[in-house]
Structures are given as structure tokens and as C-alpha cells.
Amino acid sequence: MNSKFERYPGLTLALKFIGHILLFVFLTLLTQIGGVVYLLSLLLAKRLGLKARRKKVLAFSALYLLANLLIVPLIAPLFGREKMKEFKVVRAHSVFYKLANRNYVRPELNKAITAIAEDFEKRNEGIQLVYLDANFPFIDGFPLLPHLSHNDGKKVDVSLVYEKEGKISNKKPSFSGYGVFEGPTDREYDQIAVCKKAGKWQYDFPKYLTFGRINRKIEFSAKGTRDLARRITRQKEVGKLFIEPHLKTRLGLKSQKVRYHGCQAVRHDDHIHFQLR
Secondary structure (H helix, E strand, C coil): CCCHHHHCHHHHHHHHHHHHHHHHHHHHHHHCCHHHHHHHHHHHHHHHCCCCHHHHHHHHHHHHHHHHHHHHHHHHHHHCCEECCCECCEEECCHHHHHCCCCEECHHHHHHHHHHHHHHHHHCCCCCEEECCCECCCCCCCCCCCCCCCCCCCEEEEECCEEECCEEECCCCECCCCCCCCCCCCCCCCHHHHHHHCCCHHHHHHHHCCCCECCCCCEECHHHHHHHHHHHHCCCCEEEEECCHHHHHHHCCCCCCEECCCCCCCCCCCEEEEEEC
């Protein structure tokens, strides 16, 4: 049976066009380069006469991986950014952050991250600095959603530290690294409640971005997170560190670099954000 849309070819073309636009926007916001690669893959598919959807997807995937692995790293330095260096003591929590080009920073931040991780590992043998979202490779001011400020190569999110049976671990509680909160106790100041009462509905939105819970037997490590935060603030290149007020108090963080990010952002008791001066 023919589709009812076949009687309206103009409508069919319009819907396809809208679909392409929406996919272009989505891929651009997600990865920065995905929209452009998508358009190139459409042109390539047309030139090669690829009509099957599976072949078009393969064409897009091949072009995207080529750009992600070879082209983007070569061009990013022109914009003052480079890939986060991964080695024994620094790693991405998920391959997503690398495939989505969310692992770019300024060289001076890369050096600071390396120094922090090495210093932290000396005190906690075998424990890594695990990063989440950093920045896109190109163009200052280009938004890295859902963040407000990861748009200049100077910012990075890193995971809190967790432990199992009192021993510090590299394991994390969610697939994304976000959304599993270490909330305030009854005796601690509840900034989350204050922001939500003020109508800031987005404040705990990351709870929807876990993409699933894992490692349910691990617990928040106050000792490990305190040590990591102190390593971060002692780096002279670091200008600010954002964490929830109740964790700042609980961990005894006294540095003037430890700030509150404001109700306009999202809560920071599932990760640590720090940035260059």
C-alpha cells in the first residue's frame, strides 16, 4: 500500500528538508562538527549513488571518524586548543566525551591537569583523574550544552572520588559521570533547596543525564575528593573551582579559589568544575 504522503510530493520534500535541518542542528550541538559532516555525507552518498539508509549511515560514520581522529586534532591548535592528554593517571569517564569532541582544552590547562593527576596519584596509588565534559575544539563562545561556560577551552569537569569498603576506587556511579548527587545532610546547608524554591527548575536537571546507574556498592569518598580538590586549587594556573557549598564545608576546603557557581547553573555535588585564571 502506497504511503499517503506520495499524493503530496511537496509535503514529502518539506518534511525531509525539516528532518535534515533538525538532524544538522542536533549533531552540531552535540559534537560541534557533526552537522557539517552530516551534510558532507549526504553529498557523498548522492555522488556515489547510495540510496539505502544503512549505506548512508556507514558513509556518515566513516567521515565522522576520519574527522574526529585525524582532521580535528590538526586544526584545533589554530584555535588555541588541543586534545586532553590521556595516560596512566588521566582518562575520560566515557568514550562519548572523546567521540563527541568534548575533550579539548587550552595547552596550559592540559599541563595543569597532568600535574594535578600525577600529584594526586602519588598520594593515592593507582587512582586516576577522571574527566567528563571539557570544551569543543573550535571557536570561543560556541556553546557546549548543557553547560553555560564550557566555551573557551579553559574549563573542565572531573568526577568526584569514590570508595568501596573504605578503599578509594576508580569506579564511578553513573554511565555519564553526572547525575548521582552527594546531597547535603540534615545538618548541612541546602543550597539545592534554596535554588529550587527560587524557581530554578534546571538546578538538579543532571539527574536525568546519568544514562543509568552502575557500581551501586561504591560510596562517596570525602578523603579522596578532598585530596583531589586541594591538588586542584594548589595549581597556580587554576583560577576557580566550583562545588556545592555543603561539600565545600564538609571537605574543609579553605582556598579562595573554591567558589559557588550560582543558581543559574546546575548543582555541583556530582562533579567538580575547575578552570584557568
